[in-house]
Amino acid sequence: METVTTITFAILMLALxxxxxxxxxxxxxxxxxxxxxxxxxxxxxxxxxYAIFHDSSSFIDVSxxxxxxxxxxxxxxxxxxxxxGPRND
Amino acid sequence: xxxxxxxxxxxxxxxxxxLAAIGILRLPDLYTRMHASTKAGALGIMxxxxxxxxxxxxxxxxxxxxxxxxxxxMTAPVAAHAIGRAGYFVGVPVWAKTVKDELYDNYDxxxxxxxxxxxxxxxxEKMPIxxxxxxxxxxxxx
Numbered sequence: 001m002e003t004v005t006t007i008t009f010a011i012l013m014l015a016l017x018x019x020x021x022x023x024x025x026x027x028x029x030x031x032x033x034x035x036x037x038x039x040x041x042x043x044x045x046x047x048x049x050y051a052i053f054h055d056s057s058s059f060i061d062v063s064x065x066x067x068x069x070x071x072x073x074x075x076x077x078x079x080x081x082x083x084x085g086p087r088n089d
Numbered sequence: 090x091x092x093x094x095x096x097x098x099x100x101x102x103x104x105x106x107x108l109a110a111i112g113i114l115r116l117p118d119l120y121t122r123m124h125a126s127t128k129a130g131a132l133g134i135m136x137x138x139x140x141x142x143x144x145x146x147x148x149x150x151x152x153x154x155x156x157x158x159x160x161x162x163m164t165a166p167v168a169a170h171a172i173g174r175a176g177y178f179v180g181v182p183v184w185a186k187t188v189k190d191e192l193y194d195n196y197d198x199x200x201x202x203x204x205x206x207x208x209x210x211x212x213x214e215k216m217p218i219x220x221x222x223x224x225x226x227x228x229x230x231x
Contacts, residue, residue, distance in 0.1 A: 004096040011103035015110035022113050022122075030119050030176035034126055037168060038113055041130035044157070045106050048137040049099060052144045060141060060153045067134075067157055071164040078171035081179050 005053045012046050033077045040070030095140045102136035105129050118184035119176050127169040134161050 019042065023035040044063040051059035112125025138154035145151075180198065183190055195204040 001092050001096065004099060008099045008103040011100075011107050015103075015107040018107075018110040018114050028119065028176070028179075028181050030172055030179065030181050031122065033172055034119065034123050035113055037172070038109060038126040038130055041126070041134055041161075042106055042110070044134050044161075045102055045137045048134075048141045049103075051141055052095070052099070057141075057145050057147070057150045057153075060150060060157070064153065064157055064160070067160055067164070071160075071168055074168035075171055078168070078175040081172075081175035 098140035
């Protein structure tokens with residue numbers, strides 16, 4: 001079980017790094033927003049693994065909050081892209 | 090026995106999330122990237138929440154995990170739709186090999202009007218025909 005959580009952590013961290021590369025190089029602002037939206041999804045998974053690893057169920061509440069905030073951020077960014085002023089990617 | 094099942098769920102969840110990340114890095118344009126991140130990410134979260142619910146085996150955790158899964162499954166398509174719509178209106182270029190772009194003929198980016206294809210003649214006369222070049226950078230390469 002210990003090894004499995006470690007491997008899962010490693011894979012999820014790799015996913016986080018790959019998403020961060022897209023966040024840095026993303027040619028347009030919506031690309032960056034998509035990468036920024038995937039990061040909370042990875043974070044929810046990481047919190048799930050950490051709850052199993054730490055054997056305490058309170059961490060599930062944290063992932064609920066992260067999921068809520070990521071949705072609000074995505075909608076806010078979409079509004080900003082559509083209604084915002086001139087941009088410079 | 091449960092440990093094996095939980096391990097399988099956790100590893101498959103991590104692999105799906107990794108698949109989403111690879112898709113977001115490797116796919117050619119915004120819309121295909123969104124397709125990768127939304128679906129594979131949601132499936133990864135769902136599998137992880139199944140693993141958490143199996144690990145704790147309590148009703149409270151099960152309810153919370155179910156709430157997260159329901160919430161993600163409801164909000165991920167809405168958020169992807171909002172970002173994709175904003176990206177199309179902003180003028181994010183479509184991949185050159187895109188097969189179908191149904192808004193291309195009906196949507197006018199200058200006036201932000203969308204034609205349905207069912208307008209009468211006089212309605213069409215009121216709408217300006219696309220005179221200016223499109224904002225979008227590259228469309229289909231002929």
